[in-house]
Amino acid sequence: MKLNLKKPLIVFDLETTGLDIVNDRIIQLSYIKVYPDGKEERESLFMNPEKPIPAMVSDLTGITDEMVKNAPTFKERSSYLNEKFKGCDFAGYNSNHFDIPVLAEEFFRAGIDFDFSKCRLIDAQTIFHKMERRNLAAAYKFYCGRKMEEDFEAHRADQDTEATYRVLQGELDKYNPATAEEPDRALPNDMDVLAEFSKLNDNVDFAGRIVWQDMKGKDGNVLLDSGGKPRRQEVFNFGKYKGWVVSDVLHRDPGYYSWMLASEFTADTKQVLTRIRLREFNKKSN
Structure with missing residues (x-):
């Protein structure tokens, strides 16, 4: 289903050196910028984290120190990304819990006050978990009718971004109010509603302090x-x-x-x- 957008939506995924929101760094950022008229822009960027990538992360993602040693740092890309993301909403998979907080930290360290409180933050994982409660691979099979490993290479941000985009479209198709069999399992194609539905708590800050x-x-x-x-x-x-x-x-x-x-x-x-x-x-x- 084509997304009903009033402003651009950034569908994105990160690969990082670890899971510590404060201390770990981005090594790959991939996104699809979807415009209200349906136009799509794709970009996948490797970044030098300025610290060694743990072996476990390299084994999981296939991204090594050698692959990113000559890549720009996030700070060097920050002005470019700020311009690309300005005025957009964001969507990802588990993004409200991890990717958005990590991205906010990186912008802050780069000296850019990117105010995510002005963006609608849509988390396809939260929608999925509230509706079906499974992981991305199961979501892909459930909403797209194919096994994820048949279409994508696992644990790469660009691959997971494409899968997340298709899952989000599949979710809107399945829960279309016009065709939903159960009224309480209907979701309108509306970014305000999806952002509200993606919330799991009443946090003001991402950490919930x-x-x-x-x-x-x-x-x-x-x-x-x-x-x-x-x-x-x-x-x-x-x-x-x-x-x-x-x-x-x-x-x-x-x-x-x-x-x-x-x-x-x-x-x-x-x-x-x-x-x-x-x-x-x-x-x-x-």
Whole structure:
């Protein structure tokens, strides 16, 4: 099914030196940029991680130190990728849990403030797990009717990207509201709905250190905005201030902000906290 897009969608996959969001680095980034008119652009980029690729990762992906030693670093490609990705939504497989946080860290280290909070983040794995609960290979067979190994080489970002794109299209075909046999297993071809459906939690930052919480009045009832939706606020989800409203903590204990910036939190968490702090400062100034 052709995707119903209002702005470009980046369908992408990463291969990295490991699974540590903060310390590991991208070695391959592949994406398909799908435009609202249906035009597609594909690119697969190797990157020098500036650190050795573990043998286990090379065995899994087939990507070696030799293959990336002369490739540009992410920082060297960052301005180019920033321009390519600006104004786009993103889709991947397990991307909301891993690929998007890793990409956010890489942009931050490169000195680029790429604000993913302004993007719709669609995770084909979350859609699949909520509907069928299996891995990418099973998803490919289920939605595309073929074994993945018949069409692709496993554990290569460009191959997995193509498979993910086909799975996402297959999901929209299968759960098309016009043809779905069960109304509760229907998904409209709408990026807003798919992004909302892809969410597994109410995290404000990718690591879940700060989460959204409904605001309540003195009577204990949830406060609503002008559109009838619950008003929400950011609260800490860890440590001594767990459950506290972030803005209240920043006013009550200003040193907590400095402590978090100096501690081993992800760059994304620190960015989110800084944006909240600036927002509160501007409120006070006005």
